[in-house]
Amino acid sequence: MNFPVETRLQLTAITLADELSFTRAAERLEITQPALSKRIAELEKRVGFIIFKRNQRTVELTEAGQVFVRGCKDAAALLERAVRLARATHDEVRPVLTIGHSPYVDPSLVSAVLSVHLPLHADLRLRMESMFALDLAHSVLAAELDLAIITEPSDNPLLTSVEIATAPLCVVMPVEHPAAQGRSVSIRDLGEVGWMIFPRKAHPVVYDRVLEVARQAGTSPVELHHYVSPQEVVQLIAENFGVAFVAKGVAEPLQSREIAVRPLSERSLQLKSYLVLRADQSARLVNEFGRAFLKKVFPNAKLVDSNGQMLLKL
Template identity: 30%
Template sequence: MDIYSLRYFVAVAEDLNFGRAAARLHITQPALSRHIHRLEETLNVQLLHRTKRTVELTEAGAALLVEARKILEQVESAIRVVQQIAQGERGSLRIAFTPSSMHTVLPEILKHFCDRYPNVKLAMSELCTRDQVKALQAETIDVGLLHPPISDPFLKLHPLPGERLVVALPHTHVLAPQPEVPLKSLSNEPFILHPRQEGPTLYDKILSLCRDAGFEPHIIHGDVKHQARVGLVAAGMGITFVPESLQHASLTGVSYCRLRDESPELQLAVAWRQTQESPVLQQFLQVVEETTGGNPLSTTRERNQNPTADEELTA
């Protein structure tokens, strides 16, 4: 007994007419009769009472109709699931992100993706860029929104819109009311920066801008995460730099000012393994491209090999 035999039987049982059932199945009536006869022989049960004028289900045939419909529904469901997985419409995706991405492009990307692919289960992790690269290499995440440059050859990167950094000051600071300040005016302030190993390009860029402004920054607390750094600013212990988007995640006691001079810029990119072949990932990348209006995601390695963007502000 196979799926075709069950489909043929259900058609005859529903129509109670071999001619109409054969036409619906696009086979000849004699061929359909042979399939039903073979099914009855296989089961050693009479499924239909046949006369020249009528076809009726036997008690066994009525019972088989109920079970056959269930089986065929399960088969159709399995086919749909398999096809959805193959097309990236069902499955799972593990996404890592930095704090700034959650305040810029990621929410819109996630909304569009979830609306379009409700049967894809998302697992979200907040990780700094360094930890995202490690997780991608260990294959514990599938895709990351992180801050380039990244030189790891096993990754593909696609740039997303970046943003400038602004200065976070204690709200009691004399410069806090100003919409923008020259970097040189911060020369006597304690700087609260991210650990250099978690974002050396951005770290070095900040130091370079300070030196260009004529001073060497006094760095304190260089090993704390973003939210803790802003908290230290609120406590009046120094100043720090945050992406423009994060100034809207208001924290009592903190004011934000733009730099009048050249501002460090925080670039953002989506990253995934070059060898990864996942239909769900491809659908996610397609939504990223549509949402951000960027270049096609197939042209990415040039960005890896010629990094010009500043690296991450640690999560």
């Protein structure tokens, strides 16, 4: 396959970064090792920095090389998606939007996504992907997702984020726990028991904030447990593992005669969810869907100004 020079060199860097072996990379690219070495030398001359540290035995990425290769992979993903969308347009295949969300997001937001109807795209299909917060943001940037619902995403100038919901983090606990007697719970009320929480990689920002709020309050768990599925906490609570921190929309269905659900009173544990898409997103269908979703979430809000411009701008 003949690539334009820039694409060819990027593919060479990606392949060598994957293999960390000139022999294996050359085999994958179906070129000789001298030709591979020549390409890498040409690429490093063009970018002006060393991408690979190599000697007779090892090949390693430099720190700058890691950043460069990551960018090459993102660019390759964008190109692949552009080709896929163009082919679908050419073949008049039904349009598809891929939308990501966390397994811990409020189910009502997912329902709002699924209920969006675009009159001009009656045959639109939605592909839903569940993944952790950092993976969601990266997948939007890499164009693997068109849109995502992310709770407390990190700031990124390459992403556009529109706040769509605020809800307290909740505590799921046995009904006989003293803190269950009130309408809300302070994290100070949760000492001397075990805590169950989602894995840190699921929501690093929220996870760290919970532990920091606890530290400032002088509170800590007897033991710290991690759950993947929120439904796991019901059995763990029945087995006296303690109390669980669960997002509000996911926590409420867990309430029963034996289990109480109470919101945390700390303002810093009010969690905000956002609709997120690429800042340079120019696909009309993606933007139309985003606006339609915002109208579902804010049915009574004024979304346009006197000039017809979106106030919640995507």
